[in-house]
Amino acid sequence: MAHWRALIVLGTAQFLMVLDTSVMNVSISQLVDDFDTEVTAIQAVITLYALMMAAFMAVGAKLGDILGRRRLFLLGLVVYGTGSALTAVAPSVWVLAIGWSVIEGIGAAMVLPAMAALVAESYRDRERAVAYGVIGGLAGAGIAVGPLLGGWVTTYLTWRLVFAGEVVVVVAMLLCHRMVTEAARPGPRPRMDGVGAALSATGLALGVFGVLQSGTWGWIEPRNPPFTVFGFAPTVFVIGASALVLAAFVRWEHRRVAGRRDPLVHLTLLDRPVLRAGLLTMLSQNLILLGLFFAIPLYLQVVQGFDAFQTGLRLLPVSVTMLVASLGASRFARRVAPRTLVRLALLTLAAAIVWLLASIDPSIDDAQFAGAMTLLGLGMGLLVSQLGNVVQSSATEQERSEVGGLQYTAQNLGSALGTALIGSLLIGALAHAFTAHVEDDPRLSEQARQQTSVALQAGISFVPTDQVRTAAEQAGLPPSEVDAVVDSYASAQLQGLKAAILMAGGVTLASFLITARLPARAEAVEPPTVAPAGKGPGKAT
Structure with a gap:
C-alpha cells in the first residue's frame, strides 16, 4: 500500500484541476448574474484559464528539470492555492480572471507536467498503465463531482465555497508532501530558454485569441471588430500572426539545439509517430469535451431555464459513466490495443453527438437527453484512460518532464480551442440564424427589422428569451412583433447550439485520421531505446 501513497497526492492534484473547470462550466449563468456581465465574458475567462496552462506548460516542464519535479510540484500547489483563495473572494470579473485564469493557470502549469513525470518515474510497466488509468479515472471523477457539487453549492450557497474548499485541499496535500519522492537525477541541470518561452506563449495566445474573437469580429466579413484590416475582419490576420510567431519559435529552437544550448522543447520528440499521435488525440479529446461542456450547460440553463444544481443533475450520467469507463478500461488495456480502444471511443462519441443533436429541442426529453449523456461519458471515459500511458511510455526517463509538458500543452490547448471555437461558432451561428429568421418572418414590419439589425450590429449574446422580450418591449414594438422577435431568437438559439455540437x-470524425500511429498491440508501450532528445535521431523503435 505504501507504494501507492504517492499516487494519492499526485492523483488529487489531477482531480482538483479538473474539478474547478467543470464547476465553472455549470455555474456560467450564476457568474453572469453575480458579475453583471455576458456569457462571452465568462467564455473568455474559461478560455484564458486553459490558454494560460497551454502557454506555460512547456515552461513548467523545463522548470521541473531545473528545480526538480517534486519541488516544482509543491511550489505549484502553493501558487494554485493562492489563485483559488483570490478567486473565492473575487469582487469583479477582472479579479476572477486574475485569480482563476492567470494565477491558478500558472500554478497548474507548474503542477501537471511534474505530476505526469513523477507518476511515470514511480511506476513501471503494468503498474504504470494502472497508475495512468487511476489518473484518468480521477480526471473523470473531477468531471463527475464538478457539475453536481458545483451546481448544488452554486444554487443553495455560493460557487465561491468551491474555491475556498480547494485551498483547504491544497493545504492538506502540502502536509502530505513526504509521500511524494523523486530519484536523484545525474548530470547538470538544463537552463531556461527565455526567448523560446516568450515566442511559444505569444504564438499560442494569439491563435486562441483570434479563434475566441471570431464570433464577435467575424472571420472575413467584419461583424463588430474594434478595427478592420483592408476592410476585412482582423480574425484571420491575428491567427496568421500566431502562425508566424510559432514558426519563429520552431526556428529558434532548432538554432538552440544547433548551438548546443538547451531548448525549451526538443522538437525531435515530435518525430516519434506514437507520441505525435497521442498528443494530437489528446488535443482533439479536450477540444471535443470542453466545447461540449461549454455548449450543453448553456442549453440547460439559458434555453431550458434550469439552475446550476438541476444542470448538474442532468450532467450526472456523463460524469458517472466517464468515471466508470476510465477506471474500468485499464483492464481492457491488457488485452486490447490502445488504437482499438481509442477508435471505439471515437465511434461511441460520434454516436453520442448524433443522439445529442436529436435531443436539442425547445422542450427537453429527460430520458433521451440522459441516454445521450450516458453514451458521451462512456466514449470520453474510454478515451481519457488510454492516452496518458501512451504518451509517457513513448519517452525515456530523462524526457519525462518535457513530455509531460507537451502532454498538458496539447490537452489545455485543446481545452482553450474547444471553448473558444465552439463558443464563437455558437455565437456566430446564433447571429446568422437570428438575422435570417427576422428577415423571413412576415409578422415583422420593416421598422422592426431595422431596429433588430441595429441591435445585432452592436453585438449579440446568448441570453434567455425573457431578456429578448424585455428589450423588444422597451424598443416600442407592438405585442405581436415582440412575440415574433422572441420566436425568431428562440429558434436561432437552437440552431446555434446544434451548429456548435455538430x-x-x-x-x-476527423480524429480518426490521427489514430493510425497509436500502438496496435495490447502490451505496454516501451520507451524508445535512443539517446535523450536532442542527442540522437529521436526516433521511436
Missing part, C-alpha cells in the same frame, strides 16, 4: 462531431 462542429464537435466533425472534430470527432
Whole structure:
C-alpha cells in the first residue's frame, strides 16, 4: 500500500484541476448574474484559464528539470492555492480572471507536467498503465463531482465555497508532501530558454485569441471588430500572426539545439509517430469535451431555464459513466490495443453527438437527453484512460518532464480551442440564424427589422428569451412583433447550439485520421531505446 501513497497526492492534484473547470462550466449563468456581465465574458475567462496552462506548460516542464519535479510540484500547489483563495473572494470579473485564469493557470502549469513525470518515474510497466488509468479515472471523477457539487453549492450557497474548499485541499496535500519522492537525477541541470518561452506563449495566445474573437469580429466579413484590416475582419490576420510567431519559435529552437544550448522543447520528440499521435488525440479529446461542456450547460440553463444544481443533475450520467469507463478500461488495456480502444471511443462519441443533436429541442426529453449523456461519458471515459500511458511510455526517463509538458500543452490547448471555437461558432451561428429568421418572418414590419439589425450590429449574446422580450418591449414594438422577435431568437438559439455540437462531431470524425500511429498491440508501450532528445535521431523503435 505504501507504494501507492504517492499516487494519492499526485492523483488529487489531477482531480482538483479538473474539478474547478467543470464547476465553472455549470455555474456560467450564476457568474453572469453575480458579475453583471455576458456569457462571452465568462467564455473568455474559461478560455484564458486553459490558454494560460497551454502557454506555460512547456515552461513548467523545463522548470521541473531545473528545480526538480517534486519541488516544482509543491511550489505549484502553493501558487494554485493562492489563485483559488483570490478567486473565492473575487469582487469583479477582472479579479476572477486574475485569480482563476492567470494565477491558478500558472500554478497548474507548474503542477501537471511534474505530476505526469513523477507518476511515470514511480511506476513501471503494468503498474504504470494502472497508475495512468487511476489518473484518468480521477480526471473523470473531477468531471463527475464538478457539475453536481458545483451546481448544488452554486444554487443553495455560493460557487465561491468551491474555491475556498480547494485551498483547504491544497493545504492538506502540502502536509502530505513526504509521500511524494523523486530519484536523484545525474548530470547538470538544463537552463531556461527565455526567448523560446516568450515566442511559444505569444504564438499560442494569439491563435486562441483570434479563434475566441471570431464570433464577435467575424472571420472575413467584419461583424463588430474594434478595427478592420483592408476592410476585412482582423480574425484571420491575428491567427496568421500566431502562425508566424510559432514558426519563429520552431526556428529558434532548432538554432538552440544547433548551438548546443538547451531548448525549451526538443522538437525531435515530435518525430516519434506514437507520441505525435497521442498528443494530437489528446488535443482533439479536450477540444471535443470542453466545447461540449461549454455548449450543453448553456442549453440547460439559458434555453431550458434550469439552475446550476438541476444542470448538474442532468450532467450526472456523463460524469458517472466517464468515471466508470476510465477506471474500468485499464483492464481492457491488457488485452486490447490502445488504437482499438481509442477508435471505439471515437465511434461511441460520434454516436453520442448524433443522439445529442436529436435531443436539442425547445422542450427537453429527460430520458433521451440522459441516454445521450450516458453514451458521451462512456466514449470520453474510454478515451481519457488510454492516452496518458501512451504518451509517457513513448519517452525515456530523462524526457519525462518535457513530455509531460507537451502532454498538458496539447490537452489545455485543446481545452482553450474547444471553448473558444465552439463558443464563437455558437455565437456566430446564433447571429446568422437570428438575422435570417427576422428577415423571413412576415409578422415583422420593416421598422422592426431595422431596429433588430441595429441591435445585432452592436453585438449579440446568448441570453434567455425573457431578456429578448424585455428589450423588444422597451424598443416600442407592438405585442405581436415582440412575440415574433422572441420566436425568431428562440429558434436561432437552437440552431446555434446544434451548429456548435455538430462542429464537435466533425472534430470527432476527423480524429480518426490521427489514430493510425497509436500502438496496435495490447502490451505496454516501451520507451524508445535512443539517446535523450536532442542527442540522437529521436526516433521511436
